[in-house]
Amino acid sequence: MPVPPGQTHLAAPGGPERWRTIGTTHHVLGVIHNVTSATRLLDLLSVFEGDTRIQVHFTCTGSSAFDGGMREFIAAREMPCIPWGEACELKFDLAVSSSRGGELQDISAPLICAPHGAGYNKTLSREPGAGSREPGAFGLTDEWLVHDGRLIPSAIVLSHDEQRERLRDGCPDAVPFATVVGDPCADQLRASTPFRDAYRTALGVRPGQKLLVLTSTWGRRSLLGHGGDTVRRALAELPRDEYRVVAAVHPNAWHGHGGWQVHTWLAPFVRAGLVLPVPETDTWKAALTAADAFIGDHGSVTLYGVALGLPGLLGAFDEGVVAPGSPMALLGGLLPRVTAGRPLARQLADAAATQPGDARLAEVGGLVTSRPMRSMALLRGLFYEHLGLPEPADPAVVRPVAVPRRPHDRRRDPAPPPVFVTAHFEEHGVGAPTVTVRRYPAAVQGAEAGHLPDPHLVAAEGEPDVRWLHTADILLARPAATERPTREVAGPLFDRYPGCGVVAVPGPDGLNGDCGLALRDGPELTARWRDAQWWTTPQTAAAAAHACLSRFGPAWEGGITVRTGEHLPPAVLTVAAAHRS
Numbered sequence: 001m002p003v004p005p006g007q008t009h010l011a012a013p014g015g016p017e018r019w020r021t022i023g024t025t026h027h028v029l030g031v032i033h034n035v036t037s038a039t040r041l042l043d044l045l046s047v048f049e050g051d052t053r054i055q056v057h058f059t060c061t062g063s064s065a066f067d068g069g070m071r072e073f074i075a076a077r078e079m080p081c082i083p084w085g086e087a088c089e090l091k092f093d094l095a096v097s098s099s100r101g102g103e104l105q106d107i108s109a110p111l112i113c114a115p116h117g118a119g120y121n122k123t124l125s126r127e128p129g130a131g132s133r134e135p136g137a138f139g140l141t142d143e144w145l146v147h148d149g150r151l152i153p154s155a156i157v158l159s160h161d162e163q164r165e166r167l168r169d170g171c172p173d174a175v176p177f178a179t180v181v182g183d184p185c186a187d188q189l190r191a192s193t194p195f196r197d198a199y200r201t202a203l204g205v206r207p208g209q210k211l212l213v214l215t216s217t218w219g220r221r222s223l224l225g226h227g228g229d230t231v232r233r234a235l236a237e238l239p240r241d242e243y244r245v246v247a248a249v250h251p252n253a254w255h256g257h258g259g260w261q262v263h264t265w266l267a268p269f270v271r272a273g274l275v276l277p278v279p280e281t282d283t284w285k286a287a288l289t290a291a292d293a294f295i296g297d298h299g300s301v302t303l304y305g306v307a308l309g310l311p312g313l314l315g316a317f318d319e320g321v322v323a324p325g326s327p328m329a330l331l332g333g334l335l336p337r338v339t340a341g342r343p344l345a346r347q348l349a350d351a352a353a354t355q356p357g358d359a360r361l362a363e364v365g366g367l368v369t370s371r372p373m374r375s376m377a378l379l380r381g382l383f384y385e386h387l388g389l390p391e392p393a394d395p396a397v398v399r400p401v402a403v404p405r406r407p408h409d410r411r412r413d414p415a416p417p418p419v420f421v422t423a424h425f426e427e428h429g430v431g432a433p434t435v436t437v438r439r440y441p442a443a444v445q446g447a448e449a450g451h452l453p454d455p456h457l458v459a460a461e462g463e464p465d466v467r468w469l470h471t472a473d474i475l476l477a478r479p480a481a482t483e484r485p486t487r488e489v490a491g492p493l494f495d496r497y498p499g500c501g502v503v504a505v506p507g508p509d510g511l512n513g514d515c516g517l518a519l520r521d522g523p524e525l526t527a528r529w530r531d532a533q534w535w536t537t538p539q540t541a542a543a544a545a546h547a548c549l550s551r552f553g554p555a556w557e558g559g560i561t562v563r564t565g566e567h568l569p570p571a572v573l574t575v576a577a578a579h580r581s
Helices: 035-048 070-076 084-089 162-170 172-177 184-202 229-237 251-257 259-271 283-290 300-307 327-332 344-354 359-368 375-387 466-471 486-496 538-552
Strands: 026-032 054-060 094-097 111-113 155-158 178-180 210-216 243-249 293-296 312-314 419-426 434-441 456-460 474-476 502-506 515-519 524-530 558-563 571-577
Touching: 026 035, 026 375, 035 054, 035 070, 035 094, 035 184, 035 251, 035 375, 054 070, 054 084, 094 375, 111 375, 155 162, 155 172, 155 375, 162 172, 162 178, 172 178, 178 375, 184 283, 184 300, 184 375, 210 229, 210 283, 210 300, 229 243, 229 259, 229 344, 229 434, 243 251, 243 259, 243 283, 251 259, 283 300, 293 300, 293 344, 300 312, 300 327, 300 359, 312 344, 327 359, 419 538, 434 538, 456 466, 456 538, 474 538, 486 502, 486 515, 502 538, 515 538, 524 538, 538 558, 538 571
Parallel strands: 026 054, 026 094, 094 111, 111 155, 155 178, 210 243, 210 293, 293 312, 434 558, 456 474, 474 502
Antiparallel strands: 419 434, 419 456, 502 515, 515 524, 524 571, 558 571
């Protein structure tokens, strides 16, 4: 049982009044199936905030195969928890569940059942290992709503009117007990949109960058399970200075394999720049609100992205688990799939150009909720009606997503990872030339690199994978504790790595974007930034200078406007002989 050991909580129904500080009069039981359902359950129960008449308790059904992470989730939030067997023996005034799993008929309380995703979009059978699933949606059929001929819930929460007709097909007797209240998560995402810039800053998105959210549900045909190469492609093909990539991984995938294992599997991608927040936080909501585009699968986050009006692609889609006639099934027929052999940036650009005005996608996005921005008020009314209590005087409002703590990698390597760099020059009749330098993480490129025309490789001294050091065009020396002549630092590196043509030597603090440059068969130079930006690093300076020297000859000196992306601010780099600096 994934519940901290111990006796029934002191504040449980029937417990001794002498130990209580607040004189509550009503007891509500929150029923947890796994971490996924628990996160939605807490959203639902937030309607009781500030009401000291009500004590909320929690219990776990113990019926989920994905019970990993439950102890930590409960302990971190200090949730008063009662073991399942004892919870079924106690009488509560109301019970709320965001899943249908477990023996819910054993609870002694009016039970309200709600979905734990964007409505009812999946099919699932109670029978373990069943070869076929019934055609109706999980949560809208007799199999999940009726026990021994009796309806289990006292009320069924729907997020859209269209679900009532599917409920009528799957469990006609339940229709009179269904109430459409909208979708709390969709409302929260909508309420969060004014704070998009704050979320982008917290997620490390710089001015001019695009934020791409990769979202994966669980299962072998999810984005991670079936289309896992999409993660690699996003990091390999999209320039690292132009894009910030966040992966929203379903709790069942995370806890089914273990958080350590997921981190370990995705560690090469994290080193290449992937942001990987833990799934039981609201960081995925902040990321989706802040995103410019998404790549998803048949999980709820994909549907929420469409409801927000974001352009997107499908990296995977499992028609076999999607309920026929559901919004997700409709979406699967509309969103384009990620295709091989075509640049991912072009596919995203096409989505951004065509999807915002697509009436069909807008219609599917509208199926997430038919009571927009009213879910908290309607839910609270439903809960208090079943409790037989008047509602609090203050209105029930939807709160925006909290600004996440700035995500950080589990490890930070002391040397920047090796990158392939491309350079594109713009021809000008007069004035300084302009070069656009784009960097791509080298370690995740894979077998195909057709998106990188004639790149050169930049690697840092101390790189543990020595293949990059032996093939690098440019080597970035470690910042010295004290300033040393560039040629003195570069000499041993030229001797050790004969394929290297340029050594860049950062200043002593290692933070200044300026650097010294030593050419194997040429002079010693300095590269200095003017109008420095967040991306003006020694690595970028060396790459831009190398591109100019390759194009204009080793004797070239002067200023050049450097860009690292279409929407990123430019900076001017001045390259001069060392004795003139």
